[in-house]
Amino acid sequence: MRVVLAPDSFKGTITAADAASALAEGWGGGAEFLMRPMADGGEGTVAAFAAAVPGAVRMPVTVDGPAGTPVDTAWLLLPATEDAPRGTAVIDLASTSGIELLGELRPFDADSTGFGQAIAAAMDHGVSRLVLGIGSSASTDGGTGVLRALGARFTDAAGSEVAPGARGLPAIARVDLSGLRPAPETLVLTDVTNPLTGPRGAAEVFGPQKGLTDGEDRARTDAALAALAALLRLDPATPGAGAAGGVGGALVAWGARLLPGASEVARLIGLAEAIASADLVITGEGSYDGQSGDGKVPSFVAGLAEDAGVPAAVVAGRITADADTSLFAASVSLTELSGSSEAALADPARWLREAGARLATETGS
CATH class of the missing domain: 3.40.50.10350 (Glycerate kinase; domain 1)
Structure with missing residues (x-):
C-alpha cells in the first residue's frame, strides 16, 4: 500500500x-x-520543501528579528533546474520576522527587516528564483522593513530616516527606490487575499492579532498604509496586498507575484x-x-x-x-x-x- x-x-x-x-x-x-509535508506560505514552508525536494540545502543566516535582536535561521537552496539554472531560494517570513519569535507583542515597533535580510542573502548567493512564504508576520509595517533591507529608503519631511515598524509609517513623506535591488523571479505564497487597506485590510483585520487593539491606532495605521501605497504606486485594493501586515503589497511593488500558498507549494513539491x-x-x-x-x-x-x-x-x-x-x-x-x-x-x-x-x-x- x-x-x-x-x-x-x-x-x-x-x-x-x-x-x-x-x-x-x-x-x-x-x-x-x-x-x-505541506504548507500554505506560513510556518513550516521551508521545512516542507526541505522534506520533499531531494538535494535541498539549508543555508544558515543571522538576521535582525522582529524585535530587532539577532535570530539564527536559514533559507533553503533548491537544486538548479532548467527554469532556475542557478537554483531557487525558499524563505519563510515566520522564521525571520514571525510572531512566534516575539516574547511579547510589539504592535508599533516589530518590523519585517529580517525577512528582507534573508532575501538579500539568497540574492547574494546568486539564485535565479525566490519562493517566499509570508504567513505568521509579527508586524504591520507595510513591508517597509523588507524593502529597506533591499535598498529602499523611507524618510520624513525633514529627510531623516523614519522609525521602523508601524510607529514610523505615519511619518513617511518620501520613498527613495533608487538603491532598491532589482527583483529576480519572485513567487510569494500566501493564503490571504485581503487588500492593504480598508475594513478588510492589514491593520483592521490582522492588526489586533499583533497588538493593535485600539481602534484609533488601527485607523491611523490604515491611513499611513494608504499613503505608503500611493508613494509606492501600488493599488491598495490588490488581493493579498494586506498579507503579513502589508509585506504582500510591498513585494508586489518590488515586482513579485502573489500566488495561493497551498496550491503553489503543492505544485513545486x-x-x-x-x-x-x-x-x-x-x-x-x-x-x-x-x-x-x-x-x-x-x-x-x-x-x-x-x-x-x-x-x-x-x-x-x-x-x-x-x-x-x-x-x-x-x-x-x-x-x-x-x-x-x-x-x-x-x-x-x-x-x-x-x-x-x-x-x-x-x-x-
Missing part, C-alpha cells in the same frame, strides 16, 4: 515534516510512504503526481474547523485526492463541530484520542503516532 503523507504544521506544536514522520511511525509496516500513484492520502493541521475549507491545506489536499480518485484522511489537533469532514474517508482528532486539548498540545508526536496506528487499522489493507 502506498500512502502520501501531506499534513500542514500543527501551528506552534509540531512541524509538518515531524507530523508526517510521527504518522508513519504509528502506522508501522505494510506501507510505502511518500513524504510530502509534486504533490499531485505523488497522489496519482497512491492508495491513500493523509493530511491534517492543528485545528480543522469551519474556516479550513477556505484555501487551507487539508481541503486543498482533499481536492487533489478527489481529482485522482484516491481516498483521503484528515488528522487534526482538534476537529470542531462546524468542520466539514465529508471530504474525507476517515478523520481523527488528537484531542479526542488523548482525552483533552491540553494533553494533545503537550505531546503531539505521541498522539500523531496513535492516529497513524488508528488509520492503519481503519483504512490500511
Whole structure:
C-alpha cells in the first residue's frame, strides 16, 4: 500500500515534516510512504520543501528579528533546474520576522527587516528564483522593513530616516527606490487575499492579532498604509496586498507575484503526481474547523485526492463541530484520542503516532 503523507504544521506544536514522520511511525509496516509535508506560505514552508525536494540545502543566516535582536535561521537552496539554472531560494517570513519569535507583542515597533535580510542573502548567493512564504508576520509595517533591507529608503519631511515598524509609517513623506535591488523571479505564497487597506485590510483585520487593539491606532495605521501605497504606486485594493501586515503589497511593488500558498507549494513539491500513484492520502493541521475549507491545506489536499480518485484522511489537533469532514474517508482528532486539548498540545508526536496506528487499522489493507 502506498500512502502520501501531506499534513500542514500543527501551528506552534509540531512541524509538518515531524507530523508526517510521527504518522508513519504509528502506522508501522505494510506501507510505502511518500513524504510530502505541506504548507500554505506560513510556518513550516521551508521545512516542507526541505522534506520533499531531494538535494535541498539549508543555508544558515543571522538576521535582525522582529524585535530587532539577532535570530539564527536559514533559507533553503533548491537544486538548479532548467527554469532556475542557478537554483531557487525558499524563505519563510515566520522564521525571520514571525510572531512566534516575539516574547511579547510589539504592535508599533516589530518590523519585517529580517525577512528582507534573508532575501538579500539568497540574492547574494546568486539564485535565479525566490519562493517566499509570508504567513505568521509579527508586524504591520507595510513591508517597509523588507524593502529597506533591499535598498529602499523611507524618510520624513525633514529627510531623516523614519522609525521602523508601524510607529514610523505615519511619518513617511518620501520613498527613495533608487538603491532598491532589482527583483529576480519572485513567487510569494500566501493564503490571504485581503487588500492593504480598508475594513478588510492589514491593520483592521490582522492588526489586533499583533497588538493593535485600539481602534484609533488601527485607523491611523490604515491611513499611513494608504499613503505608503500611493508613494509606492501600488493599488491598495490588490488581493493579498494586506498579507503579513502589508509585506504582500510591498513585494508586489518590488515586482513579485502573489500566488495561493497551498496550491503553489503543492505544485513545486509534486504533490499531485505523488497522489496519482497512491492508495491513500493523509493530511491534517492543528485545528480543522469551519474556516479550513477556505484555501487551507487539508481541503486543498482533499481536492487533489478527489481529482485522482484516491481516498483521503484528515488528522487534526482538534476537529470542531462546524468542520466539514465529508471530504474525507476517515478523520481523527488528537484531542479526542488523548482525552483533552491540553494533553494533545503537550505531546503531539505521541498522539500523531496513535492516529497513524488508528488509520492503519481503519483504512490500511
